[in-house]
Amino acid sequence: MPRLKTEEPNTHRTMHVVNHIRSLIENGTLQPGDKIPPEREFARTLKISRASLRTGIGYLAAMGVMKIRHGVGTFVADGPPEFGKASLSLMGALHGFQSWQMFEARIILESHLAALAAERGKEEHHAALAEEVAEMFATLDDPSNYLIHDLMFHRIVSQASGNPILAALIETITSALYDKRRKTVERSTDRRESAEMHREIYRAIRGRKPAEARKLMDQHLRMAQAAQGMERPSERKPSPPVQKGKASRLAPAAS
Amino acid sequence: MPRLKTEEPNTHRTMHVVNHIRSLIENGTLQPGDKIPPEREFARTLKISRASLRTGIGYLAAMGVMKIRHGVGTFVADGPPEFGKASLSLMGALHGFQSWQMFEARIILESHLAALAAERGKEEHHAALAEEVAEMFATLDDPSNYLIHDLMFHRIVSQASGNPILAALIETITSALYDKRRKTVERSTDRRESAEMHREIYRAIRGRKPAEARKLMDQHLRMAQAAQGMERPSERKPSPPVQKGKASRLAPAAS
DNA sequence: CAGCCCACCGTGGTCTGACCACTTTTTGAA
DNA sequence: TTCAAAAAGTGGTCAGACCACGGTGGGCTG
Numbered sequence: 001m002p003r004l005k006t007e008e009p010n011t012h013r014t015m016h017v018v019n020h021i022r023s024l025i026e027n028g029t030l031q032p033g034d035k036i037p038p039e040r041e042f043a044r045t046l047k048i049s050r051a052s053l054r055t056g057i058g059y060l061a062a063m064g065v066m067k068i069r070h071g072v073g074t075f076v077a078d079g080p081p082e083f084g085k086a087s088l089s090l091m092g093a094l095h096g097f098q099s100w101q102m103f104e105a106r107i108i109l110e111s112h113l114a115a116l117a118a119e120r121g122k123e124e125h126h127a128a129l130a131e132e133v134a135e136m137f138a139t140l141d142d143p144s145n146y147l148i149h150d151l152m153f154h155r156i157v158s159q160a161s162g163n164p165i166l167a168a169l170i171e172t173i174t175s176a177l178y179d180k181r182r183k184t185v186e187r188s189t190d191r192r193e194s195a196e197m198h199r200e201i202y203r204a205i206r207g208r209k210p211a212e213a214r215k216l217m218d219q220h221l222r223m224a225q226a227a228q229g230m231e232r233p234s235e236r237k238p239s240p241p242v243q244k245g246k247a248s249r250l251a252p253a254a255s
Numbered sequence: 256m257p258r259l260k261t262e263e264p265n266t267h268r269t270m271h272v273v274n275h276i277r278s279l280i281e282n283g284t285l286q287p288g289d290k291i292p293p294e295r296e297f298a299r300t301l302k303i304s305r306a307s308l309r310t311g312i313g314y315l316a317a318m319g320v321m322k323i324r325h326g327v328g329t330f331v332a333d334g335p336p337e338f339g340k341a342s343l344s345l346m347g348a349l350h351g352f353q354s355w356q357m358f359e360a361r362i363i364l365e366s367h368l369a370a371l372a373a374e375r376g377k378e379e380h381h382a383a384l385a386e387e388v389a390e391m392f393a394t395l396d397d398p399s400n401y402l403i404h405d406l407m408f409h410r411i412v413s414q415a416s417g418n419p420i421l422a423a424l425i426e427t428i429t430s431a432l433y434d435k436r437r438k439t440v441e442r443s444t445d446r447r448e449s450a451e452m453h454r455e456i457y458r459a460i461r462g463r464k465p466a467e468a469r470k471l472m473d474q475h476l477r478m479a480q481a482a483q484g485m486e487r488p489s490e491r492k493p494s495p496p497v498q499k500g501k502a503s504r505l506a507p508a509a510s
Numbered sequence: 511c512a513g514c515c516c517a518c519c520g521t522g523g524t525c526t527g528a529c530c531a532c533t534t535t536t537t538g539a540a
Numbered sequence: 541t542t543c544a545a546a547a548a549g550t551g552g553t554c555a556g557a558c559c560a561c562g563g564t565g566g567g568c569t570g
């Protein structure tokens with residue numbers, strides 16, 4: 001019969017650090033963008049070695065919760081929530097993710113996001129979206145700046161959806177897709193068409209028409225996908241075998 | 256004019272390690288479940304200190320790519336793809352995620368997943384789903400085991416969808432939701448109803464009826480949500496201000 | 511001989527303290 | 541006043557020792 005260990009107190013230092021910082025964030029002591037104490041000092045405070053502290057901070061940094069700047073300090077992440085940058089990339093290598101799958105995920109998520117934004121978006125979001133659309137039309141001949149406003153538009157839609165988790169998911173996928181995207185220097189005509197689609201999406205959101213917003217976003221993304229030749233291939237390679245049994249980590253300490 | 260640094264060779268050791276292991280995975284030298292060399296030996300091989308190697312491994316472990324077992328060794332993760340365990344939890348603390356938001360994300364994703372599974376599921380998936388449904392009916396009086404088969408059912412649906420990225424997203428959310436779920440010892444009648452809904456979902460998937468599968472999954476999840484009192488509150492707290500400008504990380508090294 | 515316990519070994523975890531590298535700030539000379 | 545050099549402050553790396561955990565096999569016990 002296994003003894004029930006009561007949240008072992010000698011938990012690994014790493015988690016000690018993680019939980020400590022976590023609580024600092026939860027009780028408001030630490031806000032996004034804040035700088036945490038220097039490693040040497042912080043380590044002394046927590047009564048652990050600097051090495052262990054660094055392990056814990058590294059853990060948080062890997063997950064995108066903390067941002068480390070060599071020679072400056074360590075900060076709480078302040079950008080839009082996002083899972084570890086290399087996360088998708090790494091897991092892609094491990095489990096063989098395909099580009100079309102990433103795009104499919106993006107289309108599904110972002111279409112819903114657009115619908116939610118149409119339901120819940122506030123005036124401030126509408127204003128921000130309008131501004132980005134305007135900027136897009138203003139930078140039709142400036143590809144790199146156009147791209148920035150394009151991304152901002154989608155990011156604002158995410159915020160307007162009122163669901164930061166879905167927003168984080170999208171952000172993760174988008175940033176992974178970003179690299180591939182930069183290479184595709186879209187034609188000027190593509191940008192004009194794209195800008196107009198964004199405007200229509202904006203109107204649907206502002207007009208609180210969820211179904212229409214979703215349809216337009218879906219349409220817009222499929223077009224973008226086609227422009228980059230990332231459609232789903234008609235023929236699939238043999239899929240891996242179904243995992244059976246392997247309850248492994250699932251099984252609680254039950255009976 | 257900034258000098259163009261050619262992928263500086265003295266890149267942080269951490270990324271050196273990460274990229275090394277990444278390439279080992281990509282070229283097939285390292286398979287899921289494999290054990291990597293002992294730290295001391297590996298560090299010598301890579302010509303770096305053990306501390307730096309550990310930093311890199313910790314990074315990978317934080318993202319769920321590697322699994323460390325004290326006193327045994329370090330392995331490549333072999334379970335279903337999933338983002339860092341504490342990831343959602345930590346980010347929740349940082350950005351104020353709500354339970355209903357997690358559930359909303361789950362409903363959206365998993366409903367689509369069910370539809371995709373109905374389109375693309377193979378016989379092997381159908382068989383596996385049937386088995387899990389049978390097990391669920393067989394364990395109606397055994398809550399903890401019932402839960403395991405419940406989770407397996409949903410996991411198989413994810414696999415059947417043919418999109419490992421969406422599956423990983425769901426897996427991440429589900430595992431974060433898992434803790435809360437264990438506490439809710441559902442009533443026996445709830446389990447019976449739940450099992451029957453799963454059976455219907457299975458039939459829709461097997462019958463290749465995407466729309467129906469989606470509808471049923473959506474219905475099932477909303478019921479589960481209601482059973483745990485995680486509905487979306489009618490009134491929302493004031494949302495954070497729209498982030499404007501902050502292109503920060505977005506801006507490429509353009510012009 | 512069968513079974514169990516425990517010392518041993520391999521592996522990851524932590525500590526110490528020194529030094530290196532990057533940024534920002536301060537200083538002092540032109 | 542300007543700007544380049546130095547200093548200060550912070551994260552990054554290194555080295556080597558020792559601790560803690562888990563598995564294994566030899567030796568003791570029954």
